[in-house]
Each structure stands twice: as structure tokens, then as C-alpha cells.
Amino acid sequence: MREYSKWTPNKQISQPPKFVSGVDGLRTLAVIGVIMYHLLPNIMKGGFLGVPLFLLITGYFVTNQLTRQWQAGQPLKLRSFYWRRFKRLYPPLVGMLLFTSAYITLFARESLVHLRIIILTNLTWVYNWWAIGHGQSYFDRFNGASPFTHLWTLGVEAQFYLIWPVILIWLLKRGGLKLTRRVTIGLAVLSMILMAVLYQPTNLNRVYYGTDTRAFSLLFGSWLALVWPRQKLKATLLAKERYLLNGAGAISLILLIISFFTINGEVASTYRGIMALDSLVGLVLLATIVHPGAQVNQWLTNPVFHYIGQRSYEIYIYQLPVMVFYERLFPVGDAPWLNALIELGLVFGISELAYRLVESPLKRKALGPHRKPLQTKKQWATLTVMGLITVIAGVGILGPQPQPVKSSLQKQLQHNKQATSDRNKKIAAGKVPKVDVNSPSLKQKYQLNSKQLKQAGDWLITAVGDSVMVDAANDLQEVMPHAMVKAKVGMQGTAGLNILKDLANKNQLSPIVVVNLGTNGAISDQVADEIVQTVGDRQLYWITPHVPTRPWQKAVVAQIKREAKQHPNVHVVDWNTKSKNHPNWFGKDNVHMNEIGNAQFTRLLVTTIIKEEK
Known part of the structure; x- marks a missing residue:
């Protein structure tokens, strides 16, 4: 990119550049990526990378605006800057917080825990730092998914609005553009290094939500504004230059779309490097969009992109509450695409309503000092509804806040985890109890005969799984006493893979490996x-999940069956099919088993292994 080291104050620079319509297309790409990640994470697993695109746009246009004013000799009024920015962010956010809090107060009272501090930290723009120590992982949508998790982004942006203008002005006054560019890119590199150094596979929250570790996207955008200011870019280019820009824009757009489908948010x-590299690809795309001599801006300009781009803020803040509350009410796992369409319709409908009631009037200055008095019944009805929602939300926010209380399931899982750990130690020490193959109670509980119990009692097994396996571990080790169970609540695919790799490196994987x-x-x-490669030539028994409340159920089941077709040593333990139409096997969440379900789960594993061993 060509750097513009000599800017001279003139009237042309002082005039605000024309609106870049293609940026709405970039916002559309970003918000669709995020939404599709939340709706169908098995399809668009890298959709979370839409967030860095939002941050790039913010960094570029904030820095471009302030630098342009400084270069034109205009006074930089930070108070006015802050007022405009927070007037844009606050009203829609407050509306979303009120709507969500009212819904929680009426229909989801278990989510009242921490509600007051969540609202307070969002209103003071520090929610991302609170979420590092208290929030849920962005990649865990099962264990009590929060409708507020995605708001960490607003905290990062608001902190940037507060801090960066002060730093930018100081740098410009002390060292001019040259020093400002160097410091900006230096800070971006430092942020990248912090993300790499502070990364911990067991605690992604620190690097994912931290302002310091996510600042590089904002600073990349800021650096681009310093070396590629749109008011200094020439609309008339040589054909060769235009082809170069268009080619760079096309390649970067394709790479970004590919990243949405391929990048895994849970790997080191x-x-x-990958997230930072993706931001750099986005930087190239943004550079070609804002250049008036390229055609990339036109490619991303159309009525649909304009519509979505203008409402992208509302769409972003309302998408997760809609999904969380919808998926609590309806079993989306059996028809993920149909339910995704319904959820999309709800998200866009509510976002449109919020846009018309809040942002659109603000743009027309209808809420300014010269607003007209309420004149229509519609206006009065709207005000009445908003007042009612505010009162209900206030009851939830200001009322007694329930303390976090462990549910009976959580207590059971904690007890099972400790018991499993104790048995694992005995197995490692060679103190394995024998199975009473003639026990009538065992035969009745697991519907297994003496021969089957004897076979199961001799197997050497390594079992790795999530909370479902924690739940069933007692039964598994009662029938298969040599089974070393490594299970953890909230475990996802990458974490399970890491455990298997560690055991394989230590030569501690048994001849039979069970994955749940x-x-x-x-x-x-x-x-x-x-996972299959790590298990090697051992026999791998992969249990299909029963999680009808989540959209990824079908995809995971199909994936396990594909692996079994491709590898002769991989066998399907089809718990998903076996457990259908048996609600009496499960607890309230219809995922974790009760006593009957745990016995049936264990029986299915035993009979499947016996069948495959013949």
C-alpha cells in the first residue's frame, strides 16, 4: 500500500468523504457469519471471525475521521465525539437489555443469577472483563447458554472509543503521522503476541474476551486509516492498478468466506496467528472497498446488503437472546435447518422493530431536544408497552438476586466425577474389583447374562467423554471395572482430542477406546x-450423542457414522437411535440420563462391543 506521508490542510480534506456503501456489504458478511455460527456451528464453524471484521471497520473509520479533522486544522472535540458514539451504541443496547431482562423475569427465572452485575457491566462497558472470570465460554452453547455472551464485543469497542482518540491525538501532536503509524502497527503486533502468549486451551475466555488480546483488529483498521485515508485516494486509476485492486479484493473476499467454513475456534x-492473519485479509478487503478507483465497493453494494448492513447492530445484539430462548422451548436437533429459518425470521423481525423504534428516530433526531410531543395513539401505545417492559425488567434487575445453587444434576455429576477419579487411581494401582457375573441384581439392572458380564469384566478400556459420560461412569465401571474413564463436564471435541493425544504419547491408551x-x-x-488417527489401530467405539435441544445433533451423528464407514476399526454405538422415544430414560434436560438411562447406556455399549468382537 502506498503511504501518504505529506498531507496538507485544505478544504477538500475538511469535507466528510462520501458514504462507502460497500461497507454495508462487509457488515452483512460479518453479521451473517456470526449468526450462522450460532445457528449451525457444524456448517459455519468459523463464523465467529465476523467479529474482527466489525472491529476493523470501527478502527478504520474512527481513526480516519479524527485524523482527517486534525489534518484539516479543525479542533478535535472529544466530548462531541464521545457523545455521538455512545448515542449510537447506548439506546439499542439498553432496549435489548430491558427486553431480555423482562423475558428472564417472566419466563426464565433461573437466569436471574448474576443478572444485575451483567446489566451493570454492560452499561459501564466492562462486561468483557467480567466475563473473563465469570462468564461462559463463547464456544460452549450447551451448559446454560447465556443470552448476553456476545456482548463482550461492545465492551471492547467502547473501551477503544474512550482510549484510542486520546492516544491518537497525543501521537499526532508529538510525532506526526510517521510516528503514529509506527506506534499503531507496533501496538497491533503486541496485541497479537499477547493473544499467542496468554492462550490456554483450558481457559479461552482470557484471550477471547480480553481487550488487550483482541485490540489488533481495531489497530489494524486504525493503521489502514493512517496509510490509506479514503479522502486522499484517487478515483482515476490506470487499468493495471484497477485490476490489481480488484484482484486483491476478490481474493481476500474468497479467503474470508473460506475461513468462515474452515477455522476452528478451539485450536491453538x-x-x-490464524485470527490475526484473518484480520489482515479483512484489512485488504476493507482497503479495496474504500478505494474509489476499485470496483469492489460496487460488488458489495445492493439493496439487501444495505438493508442488513444498516441494521447489523440490532441484528447482532438480538440474535443470541432469540436463539437461547427459542432453543430452550423447542427441540431443534431433529430439524436444525427448519428451526434455523424460524430463528432467523425472529431475529430479523425483532431487529427491524428495534431499528424502527430506536435507531431510526435517533437518525431523524426525533429524540433530540426539538422532538415533537406525542400525537398519535400508536406513539402512546408504544410508550406504554416500553414502560411496562421497563417495569418488569426493573423487578428482575433490582429485585432479590438468587444465589448460584447447584442443581441435583450438578451435584450428581460432581459426586460421580470424584468417584470416577478414585476408581481410576485403583485401576492404575492394579486394584480392580471383580464383577460378580452371577449377581441377579446386575443381570436385572443391565439386562446382561453371565457370559456377557464376564466378557465385559475382562476388557481393558479407555473412555473419554463429556458430562454424559461423567453421568454414566459409575455404571460403566461397575460392569467394566478395567475402564479408565477420562470425562469432564463441558468437554468439547478439541479437548477430548487433546486428552487422547496425551494418553497416546504416554502409551496409556487401552486396546479398546470409547469416545463420547x-x-x-x-x-x-x-x-x-x-481422533481416529490418534487411536491408531485400536478399536474405537464412538457413541452418538442424544442432544435434541441443539442444532448440531444430526451433524455429529452423521459425522460419526462417516468415520465408521471410512475406518474398519471405528464402530458406532448408536445411543442417539436407541434412546429415541424413551423420555423416561432422561432427566429434565432430556440429555443426561437417570438411573434407567445410565443402565441402558451401559448395556448398549457392552452389547455393541460384544457384537463387533465376533
Whole structure:
């Protein structure tokens, strides 16, 4: 990119550049990526990379605006800058917080826990830092998914609005553009390094939500504004230059779309370079969009993109509450695409309503100091409804906040985890109890005969899984006492793979390996293939998940069956099919089993292994 080292104040620079319509297309790409990641994570597993695109846009236009004013000799009024920015962010956010809090107060009271501090940290723009220590992982949509998780982004942006203008002005005054560019790109590189260094596979929240570790996208956009200011870009280019820009724009657009389908948010490489590289690809695309001599802006300009881009803020903030509450009410796992369409319709409908009631009037200055008095019944009705929602939300926010209380399931899982850990230690020490193959109670509980119990009692097994396996571990080790169970609540595919790799490196994998993953999220093809490769020539029994409340159920089941077709040592333990139409086997969440379900789960595993061993 050509740097413009000499800017001279003039009237042309002082005039605001024309609106770049293609940026709405970039916003559309970003918000669709994020929404599709949340709706169908097995399809668009890298859709979370839409967030860096939003941050790039923010960094570019904020820095471009302030630098242009400074270069034109105009006074930089930070108070006015802050007022405009927060007037844009606050009203839609407050509306979303009120609507969501009112719904929680009426229909989801279990989510009242921490509600007050969540609202407070969002209103003070520090929610992302609170979420690092108290929030849910962005990639865990099963364990009590929060309708507020995605708001970490607004905290990062608001902190940028507050801090960056002060730093930028100081740098411009002290060292001019040259120093400002160097410091900006230096800070971006430092942020990248912090993300790589602070990354921990067991705690993604620190690097994912941290302002310091996510600032590189904002700073890349800021640096681009300093070396590629749109008011200095020439509309008339040589054909060769135009082809070069168009080619760069096309390639970067294709690469970004590919990344939405391929990048895994739970692997180390994403945080040790891939996310930063993806931001740089987005930077190239943004550079070609804002250049008036390229055609990329036209490619991303159409009525649909304009519509979505203008409402992208409302769409972003309302998408997760809609999905979380919808998926609590309806079993989306059996028809993920149909339910995704319904959820999309709800998201766009509510976002349109919020846009018309809040943002559109603000743009027309209808809420400004010269607003007209309420004149129509529609206006009065709207005000009445908003007042009622505010009152209900206030009851939930200001009322007694329930303390986090462990459910009976959580207590059971914690007890099982400890018991499993104790038995694993005995297995490692060679103190394995024998199975009483003639026990009438065992035969009745598991519907297994003496021969089957004897076979199961001799197997050497390594079992890796999530909370479903934690739940069933007592039964598994009662029938298969040599089974070393490595299970953890909330475990996802990548974490399970890491455990298998560690055991394989230590030569601690048994001849029979049982995997129970997929409850907490989709598993990428890459991770699934690596699991099979890690197991090697051992016999792998992969249990299909029963998670009818989540959209990835079908995809994970199909994925496991594909692996079994491709590898003769991979066998399907089809718990998903076996457990259908048996609600009496499950607890309230219809995922974790009760006593009957755990016995049936264990029986299915035993009979499947016996069948495959013949």
C-alpha cells in the first residue's frame, strides 16, 4: 500500500468523504457469519471471525475521521465525539437489555443469577472483563447458554472509543503521522503476541474476551486509516492498478468466506496467528472497498446488503437472546435447518422493530431536544408497552438476586466425577474389583447374562467423554471395572482430542477406546479425523450423542457414522437411535440420563462391543 506521508490542510480534506456503501456489504458478511455460527456451528464453524471484521471497520473509520479533522486544522472535540458514539451504541443496547431482562423475569427465572452485575457491566462497558472470570465460554452453547455472551464485543469497542482518540491525538501532536503509524502497527503486533502468549486451551475466555488480546483488529483498521485515508485516494486509476485492486479484493473476499467454513475456534493455531492473519485479509478487503478507483465497493453494494448492513447492530445484539430462548422451548436437533429459518425470521423481525423504534428516530433526531410531543395513539401505545417492559425488567434487575445453587444434576455429576477419579487411581494401582457375573441384581439392572458380564469384566478400556459420560461412569465401571474413564463436564471435541493425544504419547491408551463427545458442540472434520488417527489401530467405539435441544445433533451423528464407514476399526454405538422415544430414560434436560438411562447406556455399549468382537 502506498503511504501518504505529506498531507496538507485544505478544504477538500475538511469535507466528510462520501458514504462507502460497500461497507454495508462487509457488515452483512460479518453479521451473517456470526449468526450462522450460532445457528449451525457444524456448517459455519468459523463464523465467529465476523467479529474482527466489525472491529476493523470501527478502527478504520474512527481513526480516519479524527485524523482527517486534525489534518484539516479543525479542533478535535472529544466530548462531541464521545457523545455521538455512545448515542449510537447506548439506546439499542439498553432496549435489548430491558427486553431480555423482562423475558428472564417472566419466563426464565433461573437466569436471574448474576443478572444485575451483567446489566451493570454492560452499561459501564466492562462486561468483557467480567466475563473473563465469570462468564461462559463463547464456544460452549450447551451448559446454560447465556443470552448476553456476545456482548463482550461492545465492551471492547467502547473501551477503544474512550482510549484510542486520546492516544491518537497525543501521537499526532508529538510525532506526526510517521510516528503514529509506527506506534499503531507496533501496538497491533503486541496485541497479537499477547493473544499467542496468554492462550490456554483450558481457559479461552482470557484471550477471547480480553481487550488487550483482541485490540489488533481495531489497530489494524486504525493503521489502514493512517496509510490509506479514503479522502486522499484517487478515483482515476490506470487499468493495471484497477485490476490489481480488484484482484486483491476478490481474493481476500474468497479467503474470508473460506475461513468462515474452515477455522476452528478451539485450536491453538487460531490464537497463535490464524485470527490475526484473518484480520489482515479483512484489512485488504476493507482497503479495496474504500478505494474509489476499485470496483469492489460496487460488488458489495445492493439493496439487501444495505438493508442488513444498516441494521447489523440490532441484528447482532438480538440474535443470541432469540436463539437461547427459542432453543430452550423447542427441540431443534431433529430439524436444525427448519428451526434455523424460524430463528432467523425472529431475529430479523425483532431487529427491524428495534431499528424502527430506536435507531431510526435517533437518525431523524426525533429524540433530540426539538422532538415533537406525542400525537398519535400508536406513539402512546408504544410508550406504554416500553414502560411496562421497563417495569418488569426493573423487578428482575433490582429485585432479590438468587444465589448460584447447584442443581441435583450438578451435584450428581460432581459426586460421580470424584468417584470416577478414585476408581481410576485403583485401576492404575492394579486394584480392580471383580464383577460378580452371577449377581441377579446386575443381570436385572443391565439386562446382561453371565457370559456377557464376564466378557465385559475382562476388557481393558479407555473412555473419554463429556458430562454424559461423567453421568454414566459409575455404571460403566461397575460392569467394566478395567475402564479408565477420562470425562469432564463441558468437554468439547478439541479437548477430548487433546486428552487422547496425551494418553497416546504416554502409551496409556487401552486396546479398546470409547469416545463420547458432541453434546456440547459440533466437532470439526479435522478434529474427528485426528481422533481416529490418534487411536491408531485400536478399536474405537464412538457413541452418538442424544442432544435434541441443539442444532448440531444430526451433524455429529452423521459425522460419526462417516468415520465408521471410512475406518474398519471405528464402530458406532448408536445411543442417539436407541434412546429415541424413551423420555423416561432422561432427566429434565432430556440429555443426561437417570438411573434407567445410565443402565441402558451401559448395556448398549457392552452389547455393541460384544457384537463387533465376533
